[in-house]
Amino acid sequence: MSAASPISPSRAPLAWRLGVTGHRDLAGAQLPALRAAVAEVLAIVRGTLDEVAADDTVAAVHETGAGIARVRLISPLADGADRLVAEEALRQGCELDVVLPFAQDAYEQTFGPGAVNAFRALRQEARAAGGGERVLVLDGAGGSHRRQSYRAVGRFIVRNCDLLIAIWDGEPAAGRGGTGDVVHAAIAAGLPVWCIDPARPETPRLIDSRAEAGMPPQLALARNIRQAICPVETGGTHAHGFLAALARRFDRSFGLTRTPLEDYLGETAPGPPLFRRAYADFMRIVAPPLPEDEPAMPPPQGAVEQWWEAQHQTAATFSKLYGDRYRSSYVLVFILAALALVAAALAFVVPRGMHVAVTVVELAALSAIALLVGANHLYQWHDRWISYRLLAELCRKQRVLAPIGWTLPVRDVARILSAGHGEDAPGHAAPPRDAWVAWYFAALRRGCPMPGGCLAGPALERARRIGRGMFEDQGAYHRQRQHRCEAASRRLAHWGDIFFLLAMLGVVLRIVLELLHAPGSVVTVISVACFASPAASAALLGIRAYAEFELLARQSARMRQVMADALAELDALPLDGPLASNALGGALVSVTAAMLLDIDGWAQLFHVKAVEAG
Structure with missing residues (x-):
């Protein structure tokens, strides 16, 4: 895009990115309650986005399309929590972005019995969905680099999502890249974390420094999303002198800006x-001016x-x-x-x-x-x-x-x-x-x-x-x-x-x-x-x-x-x-x-x- 082309700034898409981390080993008896807890947080996200999309001030600065916001989940699709959240996200119409710690064939060897077919079936379901599936394979490796590779995936998710869903019992991570490690990285980065304890999935909590004490987590999350999506309030400019004040008054009268x-x-x-x-x-x-150098930045x-x-x-x-x-x-x-x-x-x-x-x-x-x-x-x-x-x-x-x-x-x-x-x-x-x-x-x-x-x-x-x-x-x-x-x-x-x-x-x-x-x-x-x-x-x-x-x-x-x-x-x-x-x-x-x-x-x-x- 050249500086002389007839350009105009674009409105940002109305989107929200979810990340997931959690335990691989989930008891079968816990799964129904965990699915319900995950479905609840996804419904809060989707419902809040659809609600704010109808607001005129939001529609004025976002590309809302048909009025439905894009919700994207970033997941490594590991056993347990990762796939559980991905299944519920696809069921609710979310898009799926897959990030793998290393090559797929080596990654599949880390899965439990019968999990490879479930992993491939989930990816196929994502490809068949309207939003499609995007896959990024990081440059990690198994063996002695396995833990560091899992840690790199966790850091990638933290850097690229707006809310982290953690199915976590609150215990410290067993090693680098574990659930506790990812959660603490998210907290340190100021990222809100929706924690679901496998033992008490019906009482989730939101870890967010901006949440008010005593506010139910569901309400706090909805408010967090509204604050992020709705246009921020902006301060006025300084008006030094009579001419500046006169210009400001003229602007207020005729609405030029x-x-x-x-x-x-x-x-x-x-x-x-x-x-x-x-x-x-x-x-x-x-x-x-000096003679200008040739641009060194390669074309996008x-x-x-x-x-x-x-x-x-x-x-x-x-x-x-x-x-x-x-x-x-x-x-x-x-x-x-x-x-x-x-x-x-x-x-x-x-x-x-x-x-x-x-x-x-x-x-x-x-x-x-x-x-x-x-x-x-x-x-x-x-x-x-x-x-x-x-x-x-x-x-x-x-x-x-x-x-x-x-x-x-x-x-x-x-x-x-x-x-x-x-x-x-x-x-x-x-x-x-x-x-x-x-x-x-x-x-x-x-x-x-x-x-x-x-x-x-x-x-x-x-x-x-x-x-x-x-x-x-x-x-x-x-x-x-x-x-x-x-x-x-x-x-x-x-x-x-x-x-x-x-x-x-x-x-x-x-x-x-x-x-x-x-x-x-x-x-x-x-x-x-x-x-x-x-x-x-x-x-x-x-x-x-x-x-x-x-x-x-x-x-x-x-x-x-x-x-x-x-x-x-x-x-x-x-x-x-x-x-x-x-x-x-x-x-x-x-x-x-x-x-x-x-x-x-x-x-x-x-x-x-x-x-x-x-």
Whole structure:
């Protein structure tokens, strides 16, 4: 998807992902009660999703299709709990995603007597269902690696589901990859866990840090789902100054903007550039770009990569659109302010017949500033630029991680997007202004297809190549940004000094001309130059300070080193052994977390840089 294509953001599918873990050995007498307990939780999930799907606010931001949400179960289909939950899920119309710890023939050898036929029959039933069956085989192995392979499956399920169903007696796990181990990993990750004790299946409990004490687990689970599916409340933008407040009042009166999420989903293809080329043209003069490197990121392949690349390209396109508008507006504001200052000063030196003309120029410049500042606040160019950039970066990093079943650290994402708040009443905390980004990203994760195939050999090599491509592209981006920011900062400082010295020289020259009784026209020209030089100096130095060129250059220098170290670590990883995907996923997550911190610093820096008339 190119930046010039007629694109529009897509509504996220209305989906919910279930994971399962549990004991293999279940007594036959327990099975009827356990099936009833599993059927109950599945019915709660399905019923709650169907209920919220009928809500207009949910339908406005989700693809609901015929009004029925997609419920997907991720299961290794091992003996006992895994298959019991899968059978009930298929019976209630859920889709089935199968993840195996290692090759199927070796996996079937771990089953009990007669279980192989049940395993294959269940997979056949899933294939015959309308949703079909997706299978991912991890790069584990039996023998001495068996426990670690089971642990890898458990971690995969925890990373890729929204609710974990655990048929668990509460006892510690017998070893790595056991039920207790998976449950504790889910709790540590903040994932809600629906626990069914085989001895007391009629009294399930929900382990969720967000649940209210004393609330029945059924009600707590339904509320959890509603909170995740319904659009999140978002804080307003800061209104600094009279023009910003006036723009906000105008917006409330005429409803030009909606919630940030609705605004994003309503974006359409960019129109003609108009004035938004001002910043790019200005930078081309003060800091010409280096020759651009060829993109290192390979074209997307498969449903998962294409999914995240499409989301990234869409958000990146609109982020650039609003970034160009915002940065061009503050460049023009500084230039227009300098022009207004010169016009105001000219009124004291030009002949009386020209007073009206220079006053009209001053008024036009001030009016243009007011329009730019008002439009910036009214259409939220500044906030949309930052929010869309955050979303684009999240989706780009997820494209690297998702094909091997990894994901961005949820806590890091939530922390970054909790920075900066909207207007609130004194003493009351407002919701984060970018909270919708985290909500929308989570909704995209729920709707993204699961990777399939065998996660070994060529699949891991491609995952490494994708990671390398992103790190190389990021390194090239920061090389370009560091070069241009350093050049722009240096040249603007030099030009500002030159204009300041010219102003001082003009003042001295004007004194000399006055003492020599020079012609009035000559003194007038020198006086105009004295007015224009400090105005130009102030405008250039103001742009330099507002754009934070020096800070961005230092940030880029640091990130170039981070990318170089990441490439060296990535190239050194061996990918030919069992569970090599764990080492690869861990390395990719570590670097993407560092990149998120970089984005966090950038967002914090520019959140307070709204365009103002003063």
